[in-house]
Each structure stands twice: as C-alpha cells, then as structure tokens.
Amino acid sequence: MRTYIKNIYFRTFKALKYGTRDPFWLLMYVFSRFFVVRQVFKKLSPKPDLVKFKFQDSIFAELDIEEAVNSLNKDGYFGGLQLPIEILNELLVFGKSALTYGNGNLKNGFIYADKKKAEKMVGQYFSFGSFFNLDEDLPLVRKLGSDPKLMIIAAKYFESEPVHCSTRMWWNFATEHDNFDVVNTSSFYHYDKDDFSCLRVFFYLTDVDSQSGPHVCILGSHREKNLAQILSLKERSDQEMSDIYGEKRFLTVMGIAGSGFIEDPFCFHKGTRPKDKDRLILTLCFAASRYKVLNSRANRRFLKKLVIS
Numbered sequence: 001m002r003t004y005i006k007n008i009y010f011r012t013f014k015a016l017k018y019g020t021r022d023p024f025w026l027l028m029y030v031f032s033r034f035f036v037v038r039q040v041f042k043k044l045s046p047k048p049d050l051v052k053f054k055f056q057d058s059i060f061a062e063l064d065i066e067e068a069v070n071s072l073n074k075d076g077y078f079g080g081l082q083l084p085i086e087i088l089n090e091l092l093v094f095g096k097s098a099l100t101y102g103n104g105n106l107k108n109g110f111i112y113a114d115k116k117k118a119e120k121m122v123g124q125y126f127s128f129g130s131f132f133n134l135d136e137d138l139p140l141v142r143k144l145g146s147d148p149k150l151m152i153i154a155a156k157y158f159e160s161e162p163v164h165c166s167t168r169m170w171w172n173f174a175t176e177h178d179n180f181d182v183v184n185t186s187s188f189y190h191y192d193k194d195d196f197s198c199l200r201v202f203f204y205l206t207d208v209d210s211q212s213g214p215h216v217c218i219l220g221s222h223r224e225k226n227l228a229q230i231l232s233l234k235e236r237s238d239q240e241m242s243d244i245y246g247e248k249r250f251l252t253v254m255g256i257a258g259s260g261f262i263e264d265p266f267c268f269h270k271g272t273r274p275k276d277k278d279r280l281i282l283t284l285c286f287a288a289s290r291y292k293v294l295n296s297r298a299n300r301r302f303l304k305k306l307v308i309s
C-alpha cells in the first residue's frame with residue numbers, strides 16, 4: 001500500500017512539475033498513452049531524411065537495421081547490441097571515478113568505491129546512485145547519441161526525424177535490505193511516455209545475470225493495453241501482468257558488460273533488485289521532439305560531494 005501511494009504521489013508530482021515547465025510535455029504526457037494517437041502522430045510527421053546518416057560510420061558493425069526496426073514494431077524490443085571494448089572501458093572508468101549521487105539526492109555525491117562509507121555517513125542505505133549532466137561530462141555520450149545506425153533505426157521506427165534527447169547512467173546497488181526503493185528504481189511494471197514516438201537504448205556496463213538486477217520487458221505490450229492500464233497511475237503487479245500477457249511474453253534481459261538492447265518505453269517494463277552484484281547501466285533516449293524537461297540535468301550549484309574521511 002505504501003508503495004502504491006508513493007508511486008501515485010511520485011507520478012502526479014512529476015506531471016505537475018514538468019507540466020508547468022513545459023505545457024507541450026504535459027499534452028504529450030496525457031495523449032501519447034493512446035496507441036492510436038501515436039500512430040496518427042507518426043503518419044502526420046514530416047518524413048526523415050535517411051541519406052544524411054552514414055551507416056558505415058556506426059560503431060555497431062554487426063547491427064542489422066531492418067531486423068531491429070521489424071523487431072521493435074512487433075515486440076517493442078530488440079536485443080543484441082554490443083559496445084566496442086574501448087568504449088565500454090571508457091564508460092566503466094567514468095562510472096567508477098565520477099561522482100554518483102546516492103538515491104538521486106544531489107547532496108549525496110560519492111565515488112563508487114566509497115559507497116559503504118557514504119551510506120554510513122548519511123545514515124541510510126542507497127538503492128541506487130545517479131549521474132547527472134552526462135552530456136557535458138562524458139563526451140562519448142554525444143558519439144553514441146549520434147551513431148548513424150541508431151539514428152536510422154529511430155528515424156525508421158518514428159517515421160520522422162529523431163533527436164537524442166537525454167542520457168542517463170546509474171548504479172543499482174545490491175542489497176538484501178527490505179528498504180530497497182522500489183519506486184525510484186522503477187522496479188515495478190510501468191511504461192514511460194518520453195514522446196509520441198520514442199526509443200530507449202540501454203547498455204549494461206557490468207555483467208548482468210538473474211541476481212544482478214536484470215531489466216524485464218513484456219514483449220508487444222507497446223501495442224496492447226487495456227483502458228485501466230492506459231488511464232491509471234497505479235503501478236501494475238507482476239500477477240496482473242502475467243494474467244493479461246502470459247509469462248511467455250516476459251523477457252528478462254541478461255547479458256555481459258557492454259551488451260545492449262533497444263526498447264520502446266511504451267512497453268511495460270521494470271528494473272529488478274540486484275541481490276548479489278551491483279549493476280551499472282547507461283540509457284540513451286531518442287524521441288521525435290525535444291522537451292525542456294527530459295534532459296537529466298542538475299544545477300551544479302546544488303551538487304555536493306560528501307566529505308568522507
């Protein structure tokens with residue numbers, strides 16, 4: 001019950017906060033949940049210029065564009081991306097050396113290796129650690145966000161010009177404690193409304209098995225939702241999802257460090273609590289428009305590093 005109320009509060013608060021900053025975002029947030037509206041939006045959008053993307057320059061040599069687009073249309077999901085080792089290493093070095101902010105609190109900045117000391121100092125367990133301002137602090141993000149094959153996939157899927165609108169990286173920390181933050185780690189089934197047309201590209205930067213917080217996606221659920229699922233703010237239980245979609249459509253995504261997948265965030269999906277290994281993950285969001293509110297930025301004046309002795 002507490003999770004239920006926290007989740008409704010969290011979503012209502014987010015809608016009001018973002019909506020006052022960007023009314024177009026609010027319109028999108030309200031109407032994009034309807035599949036038919038998203039389809040109309042697609043059909044009415046100006047068509048993309050694909051020629052300008054030089055797919056030969058992509059870092060994903062093996063990535064088959066048509067296969068990805070077909071799979072996204074059918075399942076809302078495509079697996080099988082792999083980062084080149086040098087890019088993975090650079091991202092890992094960043095993830096372990098840059099400040100991550102415990103439970104997303106701007107005052108809780110610490111380096112990964114200091115997590116235990118940071119928790120002790122603040123007097124709370126951290127379920128996750130967020131990074132901010134990646135577009136400025138990690139130039140590699142721009143290279144990934146403008147990768148020609150990813151752009152072509154997004155353009156074909158959206159049937160319009162895509163933009164790389166935000167990037168997030170975060171740690172999910174392994175814990176057995178009951179106070180794991182289910183809501184802020186998105187560890188309950190939900191779908192996200194980034195835009196009328198949108199995709200998220202995820203990369204695991206650490207090995208992810210069943211015990212280290214795999215992502216779960218319900219295949220094909222981007223096209224198929226009942227009215228209650230479309231309209232309510234309530235989190236959806238595992239039982240409800242399995243009654244409606246059947247276990248066969250649940251995909252638990254495991255993979256080695258550097259592996260990646262593309263997801264339409266209108267698919268029901270969730271994170272899971274890592275039990276014995278921390279998970280570091282990177283997500284690039286692509287959309288048909290750029291909203292003022294979806295950029296994972298934090299004002300640097302408010303970012304504070306914990307002074308750990």
Ligand SMILES: O=C(O)CCC(=O)C(=O)O
Pocket residue numbers: 185186192214215216269270271272283
């Ligand atoms: O952590 C995960 O695997 C899920 C993330 C998620 O649900 C989201 O980004 O909306």
